[in-house]
Amino acid sequence: xxxxxxxxxxxxxxxxxxxxxxxxxxxxxxxxxxxxxxxxxxxxxxxxxxxxxxxxxxxxxxxxxxxxxxxxxxxxxxxxxxxxxxxxxxxxxxxxxxxxxxxxxxxxxxxxxxxxxxxxxxxxxxxxxxxxxxxxxxx
Amino acid sequence: xxxxxxxxxxxxxxxxxxxxxxxxxxxxxxxxxxxxxxxxxxxxxxxxxxxxxxxxxxxxxxxxxx
Numbered sequence: 001x002x003x004x005x006x007x008x009x010x011x012x013x014x015x016x017x018x019x020x021x022x023x024x025x026x027x028x029x030x031x032x033x034x035x036x037x038x039x040x041x042x043x044x045x046x047x048x049x050x051x052x053x054x055x056x057x058x059x060x061x062x063x064x065x066x067x068x069x070x071x072x073x074x075x076x077x078x079x080x081x082x083x084x085x086x087x088x089x090x091x092x093x094x095x096x097x098x099x100x101x102x103x104x105x106x107x108x109x110x111x112x113x114x115x116x117x118x119x120x121x122x123x124x125x126x127x128x129x130x131x132x133x134x135x136x137x138x139x
Numbered sequence: 140x141x142x143x144x145x146x147x148x149x150x151x152x153x154x155x156x157x158x159x160x161x162x163x164x165x166x167x168x169x170x171x172x173x174x175x176x177x178x179x180x181x182x183x184x185x186x187x188x189x190x191x192x193x194x195x196x197x198x199x200x201x202x203x204x205x
Contacts, residue, residue, distance in 0.1 A: 011163035076164035078177050138171040 011076075018071040025064040032057040078138065086130035093126035094119060141200045145173040147191050162186055 036053040044050070072083060098119040105114035148158050155173070159166040162183065171177035179187065188195045 012160065012165075015165075076168050077180050077183060078168040078171055079165065081177075135167070138167070138176045 011074075015074045015076075018067075018074040022064070022067045022071040025060070025067040029057070029060045029064045032060045082131060082134035082138070085134050086127050089130040090123050090127035094123040097122050097126075140178045141175060141202055142172065143198055144169070144187065147193070147198065148173075158190075161190055 032053070036050070036057045039053050040050040072080060075083065101114045101119065101122075104110045105112075144158075148155070153161075155166045155169045159169045162169070163186075164183070168177065172179055184195050184199060188198055191198060
């Protein structure tokens with residue numbers, strides 16, 4: 001590399017840090033979700049403890065959202081574009097697919113109950129596929 | 140939009156990662172710009188022009204009908 005030697009970017013370090021930060025918040029949120037879900041079934045019988053566990057889960061969830069916003073701001077403009085498209089697609093798929101799924105349940109076309117967890121999985125899958133497709137398109 | 144980013148980078152013997160670090164973007168973004176798959180924003184185009192000490196028009200060429 002000649003001429004003015006380019007400085008190594010502080011930016012990539014910041015992005016790495018925010019990714020790790022987001023991963024920690026996500027892991028913590030999942031743990032509090034597990035605690036709130038199974039705590040009342042396996043660990044305690046108190047309603048108060050269940051409410052506290054749910055409030056902790058909610059608070060950590062808000063922290064995770066803030067961390068995700070911060071993470072998105074540290075990514076570069078192309079990744080922001082890919083993420084924006086992926087979020088738009090997953091929101092659309094989630095709402096349209098989720099409501100159709102709900103209709104299948106309310107009209108008794110399916111024998112089982114339409115669970116919110118299935119819609120969450122649909123959101124996640126649509127998001128993953130959209131990010132992957134977006135990145136492939138720009139490669 | 141076409142650009143001369145790859146040529147300009149090669150003239151300076153910079154890798155895509157060197158350029159990405161200088162522009163505060165990912166290597167993938169530099170690659171996407173070089174292969175005309177992604178058009179940079181105006182602020183990024185100005186950053187590129189300042190880095191190479193060239194005008195935006197000397198680096199990027201807008202092609203109609205694309």
